Amino acid sequence: MEIRDKKVLITGAAGGIGKALAMELAARGADLFLSDVNDTGLHPIRHQIESIGRNCHITQTDISQKDRVKEMIDDAVDRMGHVDILINNAGVTIIGEIRHVPLADWEWIMGVNLWGPIYTVHHILPHMLERQQGHIVNMGSMGGLTAVPANGTYNVTKFGLTGFSEVLRAELKKHNIRVTLICPGFLSSGEEFEKRGRVRGFKKFKPGAFAKGVSLPVDKAAKRFADAIEKDQFLVTTGIIGPFYYGIKRIIPWLYYRIGEKMAADLEKWY
Numbered sequence: 001m002e003i004r005d006k007k008v009l010i011t012g013a014a015g016g017i018g019k020a021l022a023m024e025l026a027a028r029g030a031d032l033f034l035s036d037v038n039d040t041g042l043h044p045i046r047h048q049i050e051s052i053g054r055n056c057h058i059t060q061t062d063i064s065q066k067d068r069v070k071e072m073i074d075d076a077v078d079r080m081g082h083v084d085i086l087i088n089n090a091g092v093t094i095i096g097e098i099r100h101v102p103l104a105d106w107e108w109i110m111g112v113n114l115w116g117p118i119y120t121v122h123h124i125l126p127h128m129l130e131r132q133q134g135h136i137v138n139m140g141s142m143g144g145l146t147a148v149p150a151n152g153t154y155n156v157t158k159f160g161l162t163g164f165s166e167v168l169r170a171e172l173k174k175h176n177i178r179v180t181l182i183c184p185g186f187l188s189s190g191e192e193f194e195k196r197g198r199v200r201g202f203k204k205f206k207p208g209a210f211a212k213g214v215s216l217p218v219d220k221a222a223k224r225f226a227d228a229i230e231k232d233q234f235l236v237t238t239g240i241i242g243p244f245y246y247g248i249k250r251i252i253p254w255l256y257y258r259i260g261e262k263m264a265a266d267l268e269k270w271y
Contacts, residue, residue: 001135001178003230004029007080009073011063011120012090014041016189017139020222021087022056023048028226031055033076033083036090037062055080063090064111069119077127085229086124087137088117088161093193096200097267098152105198106153113157117164125177133176137229138165140183142242146249146256148210149264150202158183169234178232182225185239188215202270209270 008025012018014036022032026049034042039060049056057079061072076083092112094105117138128134143151144158165181172179187193191208199205216238228236237243249256 001085001229001232003085003226006030006084007033007076007082008085008087009033009035009076009083009120009124010087010089011035011061011116012139013045014038016193017184017187017218017221017225018087018089019045020189020218021089021225024219024222024226025085026052026054026056029054030085031080033057033059033080035059035061035063035072063116063119064108066115066119069116070123073120073123073127082127082131083124083134085135085137086120087139088120089139090116091139091157091193093151093197094153094200095150095194095197095205096153096202097150097264100201101153102200105200108198109153109157113154114160114164117161121164121168128177129175135178135180135229135232136165136168136172137180137182137225140165140181142183142185142237142239142246144181145183145237145246146242147260149260150267150270165234180225180228180232180234180236182228182236183242184216184221185237185242186210186215187221187238188217190215202267205270 003025008030010018010022013022013034022034022045026032031054032049036042042058046056046058059072059075061068063069090112092109094109138161140161141158143155144162147155165179169179194207221238
């Protein structure tokens, strides 16, 4: 789908890859509707986008709240006329072994990472089906293709998003609605992402520990993801380590499980 003059809704757009994608798509000629639970971070982004001649609307939304998501979708359609591309980017993380994670944390991360995209797709689909066109982009993770100890809650939500995206792709193709699942490896925004997350059980964990030295700058990642949208590509990965580990899982599963056990044993250094 060509991006120029398309109407794009992005959740979690106040920073990181969400902000980078908003700027990249605006540079390619899109008009934006940006949402985030932190609406103060959206104001400077709107000014930047409007300064290059594109329209940009912003709203504060907690996407784990289904009523607020419906209001957001209705507002986006009302202000822009329609939504061509929905990008489910909002996400949170929890660092810690599952045995240390309280149920309240499970509800929090499931609400944002999995229920959020379910809510947005549920409410946007009638509009896209009526027009018989559209593109849904889900921001997954290599953590949605491979399991990493201390990321169990995050893995559960991203594995769920992977399955959700695969079924959507199959069911919506006949309606001319495309689906892209982005599964990035480590991004330069990873440290800040982990700072906004929750750490359970570990006393010595420092944000950025997972991605140290191997992160892809978010502006480069945004270009890669925008290209994938224009090419109607389904699965998009970045980096070397994540895709290599995924390859091991598919080809040499016993080794994949052995590596997971080794990583779990190494977590002791953070206690």
